[in-house]
Amino acid sequence: MDILRFITAGSVDDGKSTLIGRLLYDSKSIMIDQLTAIQQQTKHKALGEIDLALLTDGLRAEREQGITIDVAYKYFSTPKRKFIIADAPGHVQYTRNMVTGASNANLIIILVDARNGVVEQTKRHSIIASILKIQHVIVAINKMDMAGYAEDTYNNIVIDYAAVAESLGLNNVTYIPISALNGDNIVEKSALLNWYEGPSLLSLLENISIHQDVNLNITRFPVQHVIRPQSPEWHDYRGYAGKLISGIFKTGDAVTVLPEGLTTSIAFIEHNGKNVEEAFAPQSIVLHLKDDVDVSRGILIAPTHQLPTVAKEITTLVCWMDTKPLQKGNRYWFQLNSTMVKCMVSEIHYALDVNTLGKNMHVTSIALNEIAQIVLKTASPLAFDSYNQLRANGGAILIDEATNVTVGACMIQ
C-alpha cells in the first residue's frame, strides 16, 4: 500500500466539497457521530438534505460563511492506497492556499461544471497545476445530472480542455463524467453514464501509477542535523542526519559537499539504526563520510558526477503570499530544504496573468496571490536544481525578516 496525495480544485459552486464529502461517505470513511453532527447542522441551516460540504469546512468562520478559507487535510484509505486530500479554496483571493495544497500533491482533480464548461477558474487552476508540476491531472466533469447525462456535453468539454492542457504542456490528463451530489461514477460506475467506458473516480485514484513521482535518477541529500553523541560508547561517532529527497546513495559513492565543493565518498549509511548498502528517496537516513570534512546543517551532499547548480543568483517564479507587496530591493530569508540564507530581490522580470498566461513586463511590485518571475541575489552560494527538473531541490520559500511569516513560494527556473 502506498500514499497518494491529491488536491481538488474548482470554482466556488462546482461541488468540490461535495465531491470530497461523497468520496469519504461512499468509501465509508465518515463515522456515524460525524454524520449525526452534520445532520443536526443541516437541519439547523434549514436545508433539505445532508450537506456533505460541512464535513470539510472545519472552522467556525467557514461554516458561517459557507466557504472554504484554508486548506483542510482529509484522510481515507482503501485496501490499495492511503489517500491524503488537500481541500483548498478555489477563489482568486485564496490562490496562495491552493499553491500550498498543491505543493505536495501527486495529483489534482479539476472540477468542471458540465453546464458551464471550461471557465476562467478552470484555466487558472490548470496554470497553477502546470507551474507546480503536479504529475497527474483528472478533469472531473461534474453535475452531469443537471446536463441530462449527455455524452455530447461531456465530449465538447473534453475537446475544450484538451486545448488548455496542450497550451500548458500538461500531460497525463484523464477525463471523467460524474455527479458528486448523486454519487454517479464516484465509487461505482453509474448506469446513467453507460456511454463512458473508463473506470470510476475512486478506481482511477486507486490505480494511477505514482511510482515515477519520486525522482530516483538525481540524488540529493540536504543535511538536517549532525548526530554526535559524545558518549564514551560512541566516542568518535559523527553522522549526518537527513532525508534523501531524491535519488539513491550507495556505500562507496563519490560525493561532493556543497556549496563548498569538497569531494569525499560515503563510508557507510544507516537506516533506522542498521547499516545498509544503499538508501533511496524518501528515506530518512544517517550518512557517514570517509574524510573528515566540515559538514553542518544546510550542506547539500550530491554525487560528484551529478552536481546541482551552485550560484548566488537565482531566477525563480514566485507565488506571492503576503499583503505587503514584493518589490525590487526588498530583503528576505530564503529557505531551500535545510538551507537558510539572506537574499535580496534584484530584478522583477514579469508578472504572470494567471488567467491568460500573459506576461506583464512593466511591473515594479507584486501583490498578494500574484505570480511573477524574479531574480534573487543571495548572501552566500546555494546548491539548487531547477524546479522543472527536480521538484525536491527546486522549491523554496521566502520569509519576511521582520514578521517571520512565509511570504513567497519559489519555483527555481
Add this chain to the structure above:
Amino acid sequence: MDKYYLDYLDQLESEAIHIFREVASQFEKPALLFSGGKDSITLVHLALKAFRPGNFPFPLLHIDTGHNFPEALQFRDALADEIGGTLIVRKVEDTIRAKNLPEPKSKFASRNALQTFTLLDAIEEFKFDACIGGARRDEEKARAKERIFSVRDEFGQWDPKLQRPELWNTYNGKIHKGENVRVFPISNWTELDIWNYIKRHRITLPSIYFAHQREVIEYEGQLVAVSPFIQIAETDVVTTRQVRYRTVGDMSCTAAIESNAKHIDDIIAEIIATKTSERGETRIDDKVSEAAMEDRKKNGYF
C-alpha cells in the same frame, strides 16, 4: 515489489523523522508533550529513531490533570527511565491553587480545559520555543486545518485565519521571542496507521488499551470508569464490564468501550470495523459545541 519502494507506513515514518530533525535543528529548547497515550508513545519511538545513537534530545513534558489512569502514569515513568530522558511534570492542581481558579464541578468534572493554563505556565517557566505533540489531523475538523509547524503567539493563541503557508516539506520555524511553535510530526497519520505502526514495530502500550474487566457506570450510552474523579449518583448502576480504552485521556472525561480485543490484531480488526470516530466514541469533553476544539486551540490548548 520494486526494490526502491517505501510503503505507506515507512513513508509516514520518514516524514515524521524528518520533522523531528527539523525541530532539533531549528529550535533552542523544544519539549515533547507526553500524555501516556498511544500517539505520544509513538512520538517517543520516532524520536529515538531520529536521533540514535545520540541522546534523547528533548525533555518529556507531562501536564498532569491529577485525573490520570494509574496505569498510564506507571507507564510514563517506566518509559522515561528506559529512554534515559528527562521527565517534567507540571500539575493542574498547582495551577488551580496558585491562580485561585474555580475547580470545575459537575458529574464528570473535567480539568481538560484548565490544562491550557498549566501548559502555558510550563512553556514560560522553561522557555520552551517548540512543543511537539501527537495530534493528528484525522481526529477532529479544527485539527484538520492545522499546520505541522503551528505558530502560537506570546499568549499561546492559535489564529486559524492567519496560518503560515506550509509548502513542500519546508518548515518555517522562525519566531519572535516569547512566541512558540507547536509541532505535529504525525499530522498525516490516522488512528489505524498508528495501530498498524505499533504492531509492525512492537511498541509497548499501557494495559488499558487492551480488553480488561472494569467497574463502570453507563451514562448516555457511554461507559465511564468508577473513580474518585466522577460523582456517582444513587440512580447510577455500577457494573463490571469487559472494556478497553480507545484513547487515553482523563478518567473523568474519557469513556471506555466494550471490547474483547486482548491482542493488537483484535484491536486493528475492531478499528477497521468501527462506525464511530475515535473522539466521538470516547471523549465526553468534545461534545460541548460544534467548535469546542477550535475554541480551546485558539486559547492555547495542545
